[in-house]
Amino acid sequence: MALVELDNITKSFSGIRALSGVNFALQAGEVHALVGENGAGKSTLMRVLGGEMRPDHGTVSINGEPVRLTGPIDAIRRGISIIHQEMALAPDLSVAENIFLGELPARIGWGELRRKARALINRLGFDIPPGALVSELSVAHQQVVEIAKALSREARVIVFDEPTAVLSMGDAQRLLDIIRNLRAEGVGIVYISHRLDEIFAISDRISVLKDGRNVDVVTPDKATVDDLIRMMVGRPLSQMFGEKPPTTIGDVLLKVTDLDLPNGVGGVSFELRKGEVVGLGGLVGSGRSEVARAIFGADPIRLGAIELHGKPFRPRNPKQAVARGVNLVPEDRKGQGIVLDMEIAKNMTMAKTGPVTTLGFFRAARERKVVDGLIQSLRVKLGHPSDPVSSLSGGNQQKIVLAKWFHSGGDVVLLDEPTRGVDVGAKTEIYSLIHRLAAEGKALLIISSEHAELFGLCDRVLVMGEGRLRGELRPDDYSEENLLTLSIGAAAQDRQEALA
Amino acid sequence: MTDDAANVGGHRATDSRAITEGRLSARRIFAQFGTFAIFIVLVLLASTQSDVFLSERNIMNVLRQMSGIGIMAIGMLFVVLTRGIDLSVGSIAALGAVSSALLIQQYPLPVAIGMVVALGAICGAISGFLVAFLRLPAFVITLAMMTAARGFALILSNGQPVMPGADGAPLSAFGTSFTFGFPNPALLMFALFAVAFLVLNYSRFGRIVKAIGSNEEAVRLSGIAVSWHVMAVYVISGALASIAGILVTARSGVGSAQVGVAAELDVIAAVVIGGASLMGGRGGVINTFIGVMILGVIGNIMNLAGVPGYHQQVYLGVIIVAAVVMQHGTSFLRR
Numbered sequence: 001m002a003l004v005e006l007d008n009i010t011k012s013f014s015g016i017r018a019l020s021g022v023n024f025a026l027q028a029g030e031v032h033a034l035v036g037e038n039g040a041g042k043s044t045l046m047r048v049l050g051g052e053m054r055p056d057h058g059t060v061s062i063n064g065e066p067v068r069l070t071g072p073i074d075a076i077r078r079g080i081s082i083i084h085q086e087m088a089l090a091p092d093l094s095v096a097e098n099i100f101l102g103e104l105p106a107r108i109g110w111g112e113l114r115r116k117a118r119a120l121i122n123r124l125g126f127d128i129p130p131g132a133l134v135s136e137l138s139v140a141h142q143q144v145v146e147i148a149k150a151l152s153r154e155a156r157v158i159v160f161d162e163p164t165a166v167l168s169m170g171d172a173q174r175l176l177d178i179i180r181n182l183r184a185e186g187v188g189i190v191y192i193s194h195r196l197d198e199i200f201a202i203s204d205r206i207s208v209l210k211d212g213r214n215v216d217v218v219t220p221d222k223a224t225v226d227d228l229i230r231m232m233v234g235r236p237l238s239q240m241f242g243e244k245p246p247t248t249i250g251d252v253l254l255k256v257t258d259l260d261l262p263n264g265v266g267g268v269s270f271e272l273r274k275g276e277v278v279g280l281g282g283l284v285g286s287g288r289s290e291v292a293r294a295i296f297g298a299d300p301i302r303l304g305a306i307e308l309h310g311k312p313f314r315p316r317n318p319k320q321a322v323a324r325g326v327n328l329v330p331e332d333r334k335g336q337g338i339v340l341d342m343e344i345a346k347n348m349t350m351a352k353t354g355p356v357t358t359l360g361f362f363r364a365a366r367e368r369k370v371v372d373g374l375i376q377s378l379r380v381k382l383g384h385p386s387d388p389v390s391s392l393s394g395g396n397q398q399k400i401v402l403a404k405w406f407h408s409g410g411d412v413v414l415l416d417e418p419t420r421g422v423d424v425g426a427k428t429e430i431y432s433l434i435h436r437l438a439a440e441g442k443a444l445l446i447i448s449s450e451h452a453e454l455f456g457l458c459d460r461v462l463v464m465g466e467g468r469l470r471g472e473l474r475p476d477d478y479s480e481e482n483l484l485t486l487s488i489g490a491a492a493q494d495r496q497e498a499l500a
Numbered sequence: 501m502t503d504d505a506a507n508v509g510g511h512r513a514t515d516s517r518a519i520t521e522g523r524l525s526a527r528r529i530f531a532q533f534g535t536f537a538i539f540i541v542l543v544l545l546a547s548t549q550s551d552v553f554l555s556e557r558n559i560m561n562v563l564r565q566m567s568g569i570g571i572m573a574i575g576m577l578f579v580v581l582t583r584g585i586d587l588s589v590g591s592i593a594a595l596g597a598v599s600s601a602l603l604i605q606q607y608p609l610p611v612a613i614g615m616v617v618a619l620g621a622i623c624g625a626i627s628g629f630l631v632a633f634l635r636l637p638a639f640v641i642t643l644a645m646m647t648a649a650r651g652f653a654l655i656l657s658n659g660q661p662v663m664p665g666a667d668g669a670p671l672s673a674f675g676t677s678f679t680f681g682f683p684n685p686a687l688l689m690f691a692l693f694a695v696a697f698l699v700l701n702y703s704r705f706g707r708i709v710k711a712i713g714s715n716e717e718a719v720r721l722s723g724i725a726v727s728w729h730v731m732a733v734y735v736i737s738g739a740l741a742s743i744a745g746i747l748v749t750a751r752s753g754v755g756s757a758q759v760g761v762a763a764e765l766d767v768i769a770a771v772v773i774g775g776a777s778l779m780g781g782r783g784g785v786i787n788t789f790i791g792v793m794i795l796g797v798i799g800n801i802m803n804l805a806g807v808p809g810y811h812q813q814v815y816l817g818v819i820i821v822a823a824v825v826m827q828h829g830t831s832f833l834r835r
Contacts, residue, residue: 322723339715351722353704360704
């Protein structure tokens, strides 16, 4: 009998299917890996298991008994613990308090609490003082505390969501050892990771998800890394990208040499030419956004050189980048791209007010003309330009961000996930805007987790993996397999060499 | 294309969006006129309680009394819009009161006033620099400035009221006389509110200040120097607090370091009654003015009705809560 069984789970978000009839079973004493591309539905499935989301259809069974999880607390009581990538610890409380948080007795006996905490941590093969503050611990030790917390709640099922993404190699190996020990104690483990070498090292079974559906369940001895990659990808290229108008690719506009950032991204060198659309691919967390943000001056640069129009360029803040004609459409539209409560028109002119102001005061007629022009040019569907941006659909909100930079008129446009959360119709329109920018002689760098999008749009695709630029794909080599092999394969090789 | 043109022409794309828009605008209307409604109700209520209330003399009295709070409320509004707070305004007003009484004895009036305003602006610049560039919490920094500026005022005045003597006559003349039937301090307040209205609603600076309170990161990533704008609102607040302090000296003829004790609380109350959100991004100049007037009317009517001072404080607290609940109550319930 399975420890937990997810049967025929379907879940939609505002009409878009995230999961369609997905099955997943976990036995006691098993490590069951879950792999798939970004957006394949792994996180959604685990949210259903953790009680954070209720499925539209399908059943969750625990020990063969169908249950309706009412929320995360219910799931925890039933022995299911999820260890998220962003850890849910209280940094200013002690290790012991964190482990027993939520179950602290009304009268806390500190001595006993610490003894219990120490016992749990020792069981994991670590020695962390129970009185230490969590904020003083290394990331690896914080993760140990998270696991101890799950054990304190007598978890029968523990879900690890990308646990090694933030760990050094040695710590990652120790984590795998902990997981093996937990398995030996009969705990069921769900293991989510992009690092396929780890998956092969630790899993008993591997489930592959793609576009919200099961592809297959395999055992590691009967599959290779290549097999897995092939299963994760292979979506047909849709015809939505349109034709790129004939564009002559001209001189180098932006040249990045050995860019090195304080957040572990390094050794990044590339060029962007006039009229060129270049993709930046790789998995989430491979350092793509970090590179774009650094070139835009949003994050500091440690080492390396950037040249813009052949002149040195080292932006200390986005203002300097915009002044030199470098624009960024950020990854998080609502958090970084637009001011949601502010009027549509004001968002559009925000980045360049010179043409619509006199002595710092807005000229209403001039501004309206600019805004009307942008609305028509970008085909924004809106009620009235004085409505807040929040009244627009995701696709039209993204068009407002694009409109801002159309108006500002930079030569280098960096687009980070420009079509995330955008419906198909608006996507096609955004693609044609990207083509238009290229035809105007701008240089574009596009980051996307939808690899088909990169292949459909870009003249060439740079591939990142674990903070390094791993290579470049030309249109003849375009395949998701090649991309993932470059991104994951090269990184895995790195690690093996380092271990050997 | 025809489809798009229709949408641009003011049609709503979908029904569900129309509903959200409707709810948004309902909330906006309430935020716009809720404060004004409260003010009207208060005035009507007050006029039934006392015959004196609507007399010209009483109205002018309220206006003059509230001119200092009103001027400081303008600066506070700008600070609050950026999601900040300025607790130092009362103390900077005291510094303004004392230093103006001292400086007019040595310099021509315009020079002296310029120096006093600059002094307030410098105090604001110090707080503003620490908040905007070093990312220190505004509450703590302006709390520190509150004690420091008060101490500075006490040092300058030696703890004694400063009598400017004959040199103070022109300033006193300004502070105690009327123009077009209005007390001069009230006229100055009106003028500053008018300037603030133009700046907040029609200038690049005002638009950016509001946007910073809504989404600072998006403003920064649009290539705008957020820190300078944040610092600037504290400079404005400090300069306006100084002017409020000068007005006290002008009205009373004495520069005292005891001016404006706990005034920051009245100022914040006025801004909040005016519907500004301490979470930033929301608030208007006209509503802030009405907020100031509401505060003034409440105090005035309780005086006229003979409510004892200690009781007044309790009622004031209750009324502030009631005013804020009336403005925000429905949105709280919805969440």
